[in-house]
Amino acid sequence: MEKKEIIKEYSKGEFTVVWKPRKCIHAATCVNTLPHVYDPNGKPWMKLENASVVELQSQIDNCPSGALSYYTKNK
Numbered sequence: 001m002e003k004k005e006i007i008k009e010y011s012k013g014e015f016t017v018v019w020k021p022r023k024c025i026h027a028a029t030c031v032n033t034l035p036h037v038y039d040p041n042g043k044p045w046m047k048l049e050n051a052s053v054v055e056l057q058s059q060i061d062n063c064p065s066g067a068l069s070y071y072t073k074n075k
């Protein structure tokens, strides 16, 4: 039976990161690229205030599993 997807969202102003932990293959690309943002032991584990939206977008585009994605709210 397929497990239910877990989805968490973290926002930085209009920018929201979507995190689907069950998709993560633990390649650690995120932690290696932006170590000030992603701390697997931190609560919350990502601190979006420590990077610009552009930095976050370019890193998330490189997440190999699709566990991380993002959207921007339209006003």
Ligand code: SF4
Pocket (backbone or CB within 6 Å): 023, 024, 025, 026, 027, 028, 029, 030, 031, 062, 063, 064, 065, 066, 067, 068
């Ligand atoms: S880059 Fe994507 S797949 Fe790799 S650890 Fe981060 S969330 Fe998981």
